[in-house]
Amino acid sequence: xxxxxxxxxxxxxxVLVVGFVTYRFMGTLDDFLLGxxxxxxxxxxxSERASGESAWxxxxxxxxxxxxxxxxxxxxxxCAAGIFLTWTLIAKRLxxxxxxxxxxxxxxxxxxxxQDQSHLLRIVxxxxxxxxxxxYLGAQFIGAGKVLNATFGLDTRTGMIxxxxxxxxxxxMGGFLAVVWTDxxxxxxxxxxxxxxxxxxxxxxxxxxxxxxxLQNLNPAxxxxxxxxxxxALLLGLVIGSLGIGxxxxxxxxxxxxxMAIKSAHExxxxxxxxxxxxxxxxxxxxxxxxxxxxxxxxxxxxxxxxLMPHLARVLFPxxxxxxxxxxxxxxxxxTADSQLLVVTSxxxxxxxxKLMNAAASxxxxxxxxxxxxxxxxxxxxxxxxxxxxxxxxxxxxxxxGLGASFGPAILLSLWWKRVTRAGVLAGxxxxxxxxxxxxxxxxxxxxxxELVPAFLASLLAVWLVxxxxxxxEARPAS
Amino acid sequence: xxxxxxxxxxxxxxxxxxxxxxxxxxxxxxAHE
Numbered sequence: 260x261x262x263x264x265x266x267x268x269x270x271x272x273x274v275l276v277v278g279f280v281t282y283r284f285m286g287t288l289d290d291f292l293l294g295x296x297x298x299x300x301x302x303x304x305x306s307e308r309a310s311g312e313s314a315w316x317x318x319x320x321x322x323x324x325x326x327x328x329x330x331x332x333x334x335x336x337x338c339a340a341g342i343f344l345t346w347t348l349i350a351k352r353l354x355x356x357x358x359x360x361x362x363x364x365x366x367x368x369x370x371x372x373x374q375d376q377s378h379l380l381r382i383v384x385x386x387x388x389x390x391x392x393x394x395y396l397g398a399q400f401i402g403a404g405k406v407l408n409a410t411f412g413l414d415t416r417t418g419m420i421x422x423x424x425x426x427x428x429x430x431x432m433g434g435f436l437a438v439v440w441t442d443x444x445x446x447x448x449x450x451x452x453x454x455x456x457x458x459x460x461x462x463x464x465x466x467x468x469x470x471x472x473x474l475q476n477l478n479p480a481x482x483x484x485x486x487x488x489x490x491x492a493l494l495l496g497l498v499i500g501s502l503g504i505g506x507x508x509x510x511x512x513x514x515x516x517x518x519m520a521i522k523s524a525h526e527x528x529x530x531x532x533x534x535x536x537x538x539x540x541x542x543x544x545x546x547x548x549x550x551x552x553x554x555x556x557x558x559x560x561x562x563x564x565x566x567l568m569p570h571l572a573r574v575l576f577p578x579x580x581x582x583x584x585x586x587x588x589x590x591x592x593x594x595t596a597d598s599q600l601l602v603v604t605s606x607x608x609x610x611x612x613x614k615l616m617n618a619a620a621s622x623x624x625x626x627x628x629x630x631x632x633x634x635x636x637x638x639x640x641x642x643x644x645x646x647x648x649x650x651x652x653x654x655x656x657x658x659x660x661g662l663g664a665s666f667g668p669a670i671l672l673s674l675w676w677k678r679v680t681r682a683g684v685l686a687g688x689x690x691x692x693x694x695x696x697x698x699x700x701x702x703x704x705x706x707x708x709x710e711l712v713p714a715f716l717a718s719l720l721a722v723w724l725v726x727x728x729x730x731x732x733e734a735r736p737a738s
Numbered sequence: 739x740x741x742x743x744x745x746x747x748x749x750x751x752x753x754x755x756x757x758x759x760x761x762x763x764x765x766x767x768x769a770h771e
Contacts, residue, residue, distance in 0.1 A: 329743050336750045343754060347761055471739055484743040528765035535758040543751055 263573070264411055266582020270448070270590065274429055274441045281433025281440060288613070288625040291434035292363050292605045293520040298439060300521045300530035306439040307517040307530070308537045309446035309594035311342070311508065314402045316545055317452060317588045322564035324549025328474065328481025330488075331549060333501035335542045341505020342538055343531075349509060350518040351527040352674040357519040364602075365512045365666065366610045368519075372673055373681040373732065378615060380681060383688055384666070385610040388512055391662050392603045394654040396640035399596035401651065404644075406592065410569040410585045419644055422589070426596045427637040430604075431630050435520065438597040445590035450537055452587035453544035456568065459575055460551035473554040481553065495708045503712035507663030509671055510691070513598040516605070600640075604632045657695055664691030664714035672722050683726030691718035 285291050324331035353368070360371035366384040373380060403422025404415040413421070429437040464470055471482065480487030488497055508514060521527060552560065552567045561570050572584040608629045613620055620628075643651055669687040672679050694717045698710035 329739075329747060332747045332750075336746065339750070339754050343757060351765075482739050482743060484740070484746045525769045528762050528769070531765075532758060532762045535754060539751060539755060539758075543747075 261411070262578030263582035263585065265579045266584070267411060267586050267589065270444075270583065270586040271425055273444055274425065274593070277440045277444070278429030278432035278437050281429075281437040284436055285434050285626050287622040288609065288629065289363060290436070291626050291629045292601065292609065293516065294435040294439060296358070296520055297522050298436075298520055300526035300528075301533045302439060302443060303517050303521050304530040304533035304537070305446040306442035306594075306598075307514055308342075308534055308541070309442040309449060309591070310438075310517065310598035311511070311514050311595075312449065312541075312591055313399060313595040314406055314588050314592040316541075316591050317449060317548075317568050318406070318565045320542075320545045321548035321552060321568050322566075324546040325553045325561075325564045325567050326549075326558075327486050328478070328550065328553070329484050330486030330497060331546050332484065332543075333498055334504055335546050337502035337505040338508075339505070339535075339538050339542055340502065341508040343535060344505070345508040345514070346518075346527075346531045346534055349515065349670060349674060350521070350530060351524050353515060353518045353670070354521050354524045354527060356674065358524070362519070363609050364605045365515055365670070366606070367614070369669070369673070369684060370614075373679075373684060375681050380684060380688075381610055381614065383685060385606045387662070387665055387688065387692065388602060388606045388610075390654070391658045392513070392599050392606070393636065393640055393643065394651050395658050396596055396599045396603065396636070397643040397647075397651045398655040398658075399592050399599065400641055400644040401648065402592050403589065403596075406569075406588050409563075409566050410588070416645065419641065422592065422596070423637055423641045423644075426593050426600060427634060430597050430600050431633045434626075434629065435601060438601055439520075441597065442594045445594035446537065448583070448587045448590045449594075450541040450544075452568070452572075452584050453541040453548065456571060456575070456584065457544055457547035457551045460548070460555055460571060463575060464551065464555050470551060470554040474550070477553065477558060481550075491707075496706075499712060500709035503709050503715070504659075506667060506711055506715045507659045510663040510665060510667030510669075511659075512662070512666060513595075513602045515666075515670065516602065517598075600633060600636060603636045604629050607632045607636070657699060660699075660709070660711035660714060661692050661695045663711055664695050664718050665689075667691070667715055668719035668722050672719070672726075676726075678726055678731055679722060680726045680729045680732055682729040683722045683724075686725035687718045687722035690721035691715065694718065 289295055357368050362368040362371050366381040369384055370381045400419045400423045404419035407413040407418030408415045429441055461467055461470055474481045485493050486497060521530060548568055552571050561567050569585045572581040576584060608625060665688045669684045691714050694714035695710050698704045698713055
């Protein structure tokens, strides 16, 4: 057997065992969707980090640094800032508010926070979640197929099905608990890869001085934080656009629900510490993989920059160990896909079925239904991934920015400003989505700056102005 | 490597480390009050 495959199989067996072990802990819908809100902040922090970074983290980011050198660190700084702000501005207040309301999902929270008896907020928020996340999930499966094909030589479709089945199995068995414990394994593997690979690469090249010397000889712009750009292209296109990526973290329901699952608001500070230490090691390391890669292999060392990480692992490590390192990319994909699968499940079971159709459903029925929905959604996303690839490619372009710009400002202001109204939040949800779509499709605007920046600001403005223009809500502070 | 590359790459790393530790410490103090 290919020795690289041994590492992958070891990883897959481990996550399947977690599925088996967590099966018997699923008694209520609260258990299935939020782990009964009994989980420590450190564990949740690993889960939030692993879920927050898809395969892009170990393939796309090193690829970006491989092509553009140190200017890729603007993206790293932007993401770190976004993660820090989301944890410090949103986590604690959202945990307190959702605990008080008994909310299991973000639409639950919005409806309770604004006492919306018309269910309009719930319906709009749930629709946005269903569309973006089903597509997002399909994109993760496509990613799994590509990664398994490029790294282990599996047929692309077989890789997609294998990735989808493994994620479906452990999510079906252990719900949020299985997802969080597998996230811990996946998050540890991701940070391990992001630290060990560049460090060993630097040693192999002959030290940091040689890395810098090689880059200087190849192209001095690789060493420039401005990437050789000047003026508007530097400020708007590179700096503001890259920093703006981080705004997306505030509006991702699959990450926000993790804060809701921490066992107490006092624990949140521990979550901030663990999440940020992970960021400082893993994010700075992941970009360094690309820097070391180009210094070691040269700019034509790999045909596709996104294949750099697996290629470097194969060059630097023995087969079985390279297999474990390459599994980091599969882990990054799975840890995102499982959380997204659970968010779609919660949208169907909690937001539509229980809250709009059958409020008296028993906990046992809800858990059984959740498991069934997990299977149906996986199959649907897999079918989309196989038969509607173009639709997924088209929609997923908007997913990060669309979710970030629609939910981010609404959630942020609803937690910090008592004067926010239901109409203000609705305006924010719609404005964020629409500005993202429009900005992306007008070439002159798209070339100016990443669409999330104007969409987030427009959405923030919409929540603020429409809230001021509509009647103040009855006093019901979030915290 | 230029000063500005070091400044942004290494400087922001330490900035986030300090901000995180300050938040952790302040939040701990608030919890005890």
